[in-house]
Amino acid sequence: MPHKQVVIIGGGFGGLTVAQSLRDADVLLIDRTNHHLFQPLLYQVATCALSPGDIAWPLRTIFRRHPHVRVVMDEVLSIDCVAHLVQLRDSRPIAFDVLIVAPGSRHSYFGHDAWEQSAPGLKTLADAVSLREKILLAFEEAERRRIATGTGDRLTFVIVGGGPTGVELAGALAEIGRKAMGPDFPNLRLDDLAILLVEGGSRILPGFTPDLSAKAVTALEHKGVTIKLNSPVSEILADGLVIGREFVRSTNVIWAAGNRASPLLTSLGVPQDGSGRIMVQRDLTIPGEPWIFVIGDAAHCADAGGNPLPGVAPVAVQQGSYVARLIREETAPDQRRPFVYADRGMLATIGRAQAVAQMGRLRLSGLPAWLLWCVVHIFLLIEFRSRVRVMAEWIWYYLTFKPGAKIIYMQTRQTSEAERTHRHAPRGLTRRDDSVQKD
Amino acid sequence: MPHKQVVIIGGGFGGLTVAQSLRDADVLLIDRTNHHLFQPLLYQVATCALSPGDIAWPLRTIFRRHPHVRVVMDEVLSIDCVAHLVQLRDSRPIAFDVLIVAPGSRHSYFGHDAWEQSAPGLKTLADAVSLREKILLAFEEAERRRIATGTGDRLTFVIVGGGPTGVELAGALAEIGRKAMGPDFPNLRLDDLAILLVEGGSRILPGFTPDLSAKAVTALEHKGVTIKLNSPVSEILADGLVIGREFVRSTNVIWAAGNRASPLLTSLGVPQDGSGRIMVQRDLTIPGEPWIFVIGDAAHCADAGGNPLPGVAPVAVQQGSYVARLIREETAPDQRRPFVYADRGMLATIGRAQAVAQMGRLRLSGLPAWLLWCVVHIFLLIEFRSRVRVMAEWIWYYLTFKPGAKIIYMQTRQTSEAERTHRHAPRGLTRRDDSVQKD
Numbered sequence: 001m002p003h004k005q006v007v008i009i010g011g012g013f014g015g016l017t018v019a020q021s022l023r024d025a026d027v028l029l030i031d032r033t034n035h036h037l038f039q040p041l042l043y044q045v046a047t048c049a050l051s052p053g054d055i056a057w058p059l060r061t062i063f064r065r066h067p068h069v070r071v072v073m074d075e076v077l078s079i080d081c082v083a084h085l086v087q088l089r090d091s092r093p094i095a096f097d098v099l100i101v102a103p104g105s106r107h108s109y110f111g112h113d114a115w116e117q118s119a120p121g122l123k124t125l126a127d128a129v130s131l132r133e134k135i136l137l138a139f140e141e142a143e144r145r146r147i148a149t150g151t152g153d154r155l156t157f158v159i160v161g162g163g164p165t166g167v168e169l170a171g172a173l174a175e176i177g178r179k180a181m182g183p184d185f186p187n188l189r190l191d192d193l194a195i196l197l198v199e200g201g202s203r204i205l206p207g208f209t210p211d212l213s214a215k216a217v218t219a220l221e222h223k224g225v226t227i228k229l230n231s232p233v234s235e236i237l238a239d240g241l242v243i244g245r246e247f248v249r250s251t252n253v254i255w256a257a258g259n260r261a262s263p264l265l266t267s268l269g270v271p272q273d274g275s276g277r278i279m280v281q282r283d284l285t286i287p288g289e290p291w292i293f294v295i296g297d298a299a300h301c302a303d304a305g306g307n308p309l310p311g312v313a314p315v316a317v318q319q320g321s322y323v324a325r326l327i328r329e330e331t332a333p334d335q336r337r338p339f340v341y342a343d344r345g346m347l348a349t350i351g352r353a354q355a356v357a358q359m360g361r362l363r364l365s366g367l368p369a370w371l372l373w374c375v376v377h378i379f380l381l382i383e384f385r386s387r388v389r390v391m392a393e394w395i396w397y398y399l400t401f402k403p404g405a406k407i408i409y410m411q412t413r414q415t416s417e418a419e420r421t422h423r424h425a426p427r428g429l430t431r432r433d434d435s436v437q438k439d
Numbered sequence: 440m441p442h443k444q445v446v447i448i449g450g451g452f453g454g455l456t457v458a459q460s461l462r463d464a465d466v467l468l469i470d471r472t473n474h475h476l477f478q479p480l481l482y483q484v485a486t487c488a489l490s491p492g493d494i495a496w497p498l499r500t501i502f503r504r505h506p507h508v509r510v511v512m513d514e515v516l517s518i519d520c521v522a523h524l525v526q527l528r529d530s531r532p533i534a535f536d537v538l539i540v541a542p543g544s545r546h547s548y549f550g551h552d553a554w555e556q557s558a559p560g561l562k563t564l565a566d567a568v569s570l571r572e573k574i575l576l577a578f579e580e581a582e583r584r585r586i587a588t589g590t591g592d593r594l595t596f597v598i599v600g601g602g603p604t605g606v607e608l609a610g611a612l613a614e615i616g617r618k619a620m621g622p623d624f625p626n627l628r629l630d631d632l633a634i635l636l637v638e639g640g641s642r643i644l645p646g647f648t649p650d651l652s653a654k655a656v657t658a659l660e661h662k663g664v665t666i667k668l669n670s671p672v673s674e675i676l677a678d679g680l681v682i683g684r685e686f687v688r689s690t691n692v693i694w695a696a697g698n699r700a701s702p703l704l705t706s707l708g709v710p711q712d713g714s715g716r717i718m719v720q721r722d723l724t725i726p727g728e729p730w731i732f733v734i735g736d737a738a739h740c741a742d743a744g745g746n747p748l749p750g751v752a753p754v755a756v757q758q759g760s761y762v763a764r765l766i767r768e769e770t771a772p773d774q775r776r777p778f779v780y781a782d783r784g785m786l787a788t789i790g791r792a793q794a795v796a797q798m799g800r801l802r803l804s805g806l807p808a809w810l811l812w813c814v815v816h817i818f819l820l821i822e823f824r825s826r827v828r829v830m831a832e833w834i835w836y837y838l839t840f841k842p843g844a845k846i847i848y849m850q851t852r853q854t855s856e857a858e859r860t861h862r863h864a865p866r867g868l869t870r871r872d873d874s875v876q877k878d
Contacts, residue, residue: 034575034579052490053490061623064623065622073847091586140512141529144512147530184497186509408512
C-alpha cells in the first residue's frame with residue numbers, strides 16, 4: 001500500500017506487531033509513553049524481582065533502523081472517523097488512510113473510582129514502581145511499629161481479583177514476605193504477615209480448567225495465602241475493605257479485579273460492550289470503515305462460542321499480524337477471511353517453581369509448568385540483551401531469594417521535600433533552640 | 440565497646456563504612472531512604488547509561504547477615520546532645536552512647552531556593568530519574584516541534600557548575616545528543632542541539648591542576664559542549680537564565696553548582712561554616728562531645744593547608760574507618776591522633792574513553808584515565824552482582840551507543856491521571872458527541 005499513511009495508536013503487543021510487520025509502509029506509531037511494555041511481567045517489577053528497565057524498550061530504539069516507521073510520543077485525544085483525523089494533545093492533528101486503534105485498557109473499579117486511592121492497580125511501569133514502594137514501605141512501617149510497641153498489628157495485604165494477575169501477585173508477595181524479606185526485617189515474625197486473595201466468583205483462574213484452579217489454590221495456600229471465594233468487595237476505605245459482610249483492616253489493598261478499555265474509544269462513535277471495548281466486525285474493523293481496525297484489549301472480538309477473546313498478549317499479537325497482512329495485501333473488504341484466534345494455551349505462574357499451564361488437552365502444574373512459563377516468557381522478550389538479563393535475574397533470584405530491585409526512590413523525594421519545608425518550620429527551629437539552650 | 444548503643448545517621452559512604460567496621464557492636468543505622476547510593480555514578484542514571492537499581496543497594500540486604508546492625512528507615516528531625524537522644528519522624532526517640540552524624544548534603548542555590556523548580560540538581564535517585572525523564576522529554580518535544588513547524592528552536596541544555604558533576608553531565612549529554620539519540624530522532628539535526636557548561640570561576644574542574652582543566656575543556660569542546668567561564672548566573676526563570684549580562688533561553692537547566700550540608704546539623708548547636716558544615720575537631724568530634732562524630736559531606740575538616748577536604752567518597756570512607764577504629768578501641772579523647780586524609784588522587788570522566796586523573800605527581804587524560812576510572816569505579820561497587828552488571832552495561836554501551844535505560848515512566852503516570860480527568864471533562868465529552876453526530 002504505497003503512499004498511504006498508516007497510523008497506529010498504541011505501542012503495546014498489538015500496535016507493535018502491526019508496526020513491525022509494516023516496516024516498509026509509511027507508518028506513524030503514537031504512544032503516550034516512550035516504550036513498549038512487556039506487561040505479563042509487570043507484577044515482577046511490583047514485587048521486586050525485576051527492574052523497570054528489564055521489561056520495557058524504547059519504541060524509538062526498536063524502530064531505529066526502519067526509517068519508514070515514525071514514532072510520536074503523544075496522547076491521542078479523539079479520533080475523527082469522518083475526516084480521518086487523529087487529534088493529539090501536543091501535536092497538530094494527523095490524517096490517516098489506515099488506522100489501527102490499539103490503546104489497551106486500564107483497570108476498572110466498576111464505577112467506584114474513589115477506590116483507586118486505597119487500592120491501586122497494575123497496568124503501567126509507574127503503577128508497578130509505585131506498588132513496589134508501597135509494599136516495601138509497608139514492611140518498613142511494620143518493622144518500626146514492632147520495635148516501638150513490641151506487638152503491632154498484622155501486616156495484611158489484600159489482593160482483589162483471582163485472575164492471573166491476582167494469583168501472580170499473591171504468590172510473589174507470599175514469597176517476598178516469607179523468605180526474602182524475613183532476614184531483612186528481624187523483628188517481624190512469620191505470622192505477622194497475612195495475604196488475602198479475594199475473588200467474587202466461585203474459583204480463581206476462571207479461564208483455566210477447574211482442576212488447574214484447584215491446584216493453584218493448593219499451591220497458594222501452601223505458601224500461606226488465604227483465599228476467599230464468592231466474596232465480592234462492596235467497599236474500600238483508607239483503613240480497610242468490606243468483603244462480603246466482613247470488614248478486613250488493611251492499608252495494603254491491591255486491585256486486580258477488572259479492566260476497562262481506553263476512554264478514547266468512545267470517540268469512534270460505534271457500539272461498545274460493558275467494558276468499553278469496541279464490538280468489532282469479523283475482520284476487526286468498525287462498521288462502515290474498512291480501514292479502521294481495533295485490536296487487542298480495546299476490541300470485543302468473539303470466539304467460535306460467542307465469548308469475547310481474553311485480553312492477553314497472544315490475542316493482540318495475532319490480531320496485529322492479521323491486520324498487517326490485510327494492509328500489506330490491500331485486501332478488499334469482501335475478500336477478507338474473518339480473524340480466527342489460534343489458542344496456543346494459557347500459563348499462570350504462582351511462584352518459585354510453581355505454575356499452571358493449559359495447552360489444548362495438555363495440563364501442567366508445578367515445576368514443569370513453571371519451566372515452560374520461563375522458557376515462553378524469556379523467548380517472548382524482544383531484545384536479546386534483555387533476555388540474557390532477565391534470565392540472569394531469575395537465576396539469581398532462584399538461587400538466592402535476594403530480589404535485586406528493592407529500591408525505594410520516589411518516596412525519597414517526597415521526604416526530602418518535607419525536609420526542605422521542615423528547614424523553615426517552627427518545629428525544627430524550636431528543637432534547634434532547645435538544643436542550643438541546653439548546650 | 441560492649442553494651443553501648445552506637446547510632447549512625449546516614450547510610451552514605453561515611454555511615455556505611457562505620458557500620459561495616461562495627462558489625463559486632465550494637466549499631467543502629469538510620470537512613471531516610473532504604474538504600475545506600477553509589478553517588479559518583481548518579482549522573483549515569485540521569486543520562487540513561489545505568490538504571491537506578493544498578494547503583495543502589497538496600498541497606499537491609501547489606502547487613503542481612505549481621506544481626507548486631509539494625510536498620511531503621513526514618514528521618515532524623517533533630518539531635519539532642521545533652522540527653523543523647525535522636526528525634527525521629529515516625530519512631531520514638533532513640534538514645535545513643537556513641538553518635539555518628541553523616542547525613543550528607545543537598546545541592547544549594549545560594550539563597551535562591553526558587554531556582555530549584557527550573558534548575559533541578561542531582562543528589563538522590565529520585566533526582567536522577569526525574570532528570571532523565573526531563574532530558575528524554577525535551578528530545579521528544581523538540582522532535583514534535585520539528586515535525587510540526589519544520590524549524591523549531593534549538594534544544595539548549597545549560598549545566599550550571601563546572602565541577603566534576605557538571606563536567607560529567609555535560610560530556611554524557613553531548614554523547615547522548617550527538618550519537619545515541621541521533622538515529623532515534625530522525626527529524627532533529629546535529630546543530631539543533633546546544634550544550635552549555637557555565638562556570639562562575641576562571642576554570643572548570645578547579646580541584647584538578649590547570650593543565651588537566653585545559654585538557655577537559657578541549658575534550659568537551661570536541662564533543663560540542665560550549666564552555667562559559669567567569670560567568671556567574673544571576674537569575675533562573677522558567678524559560679531561561681541570566682548568565683553574566685546575557686539571557687540564554689532554555690527550559691533545560693541543570694544545577695551542579697553548590698552544596699549545602701543537611702539542615703539537621705543546626706540542631707547540634709555548634710559552629711558551622713558557610714555551607715552549613717560542622718567545624719569538627721581534629722578527631723572529627725564536636726566540641727565537648729568526645730563520642731559525637733560528624734563525617735563526610737557534613738563535616739568541615741581542614742587539610743594540612745587549612746582548606747576543607749572535598750565532599751567526595753574517599754574522604755567519607757576514610758573518616759568512617761578512622762571513627763570506627765576509635766570506637767572499637769575505645770580510644771580516650773586525649774589519646775587520639777588527628778584524622779589525616781590520604782589523598783589517593785582524583786578522577787573525572789568526560790565521556791566515552793575520555794577522563795582526567797590526578798594521582799600524586801601522576802597526571803593522566805584521555806583513554807588511560809578513562810580505563811583507570813572504569814577499573815576504580817567497578818571495584819568500588821559493593822556487590823559482586825552489580826559489578827558484573829554495571830560492567831556489562833558499560834561494555835554494551837561502549838560497543839553499541841545504545842543506552843539501556845531510556846524509559847520514561849513517572850511522566851506516564853501524570854499523563855494517565857490527566858487522561859482519567861479527561862474522561863469526565865467537558866472537552867472529552869464534546870469531542871465524543873461531535874463524532875457521534877458526524878457518524
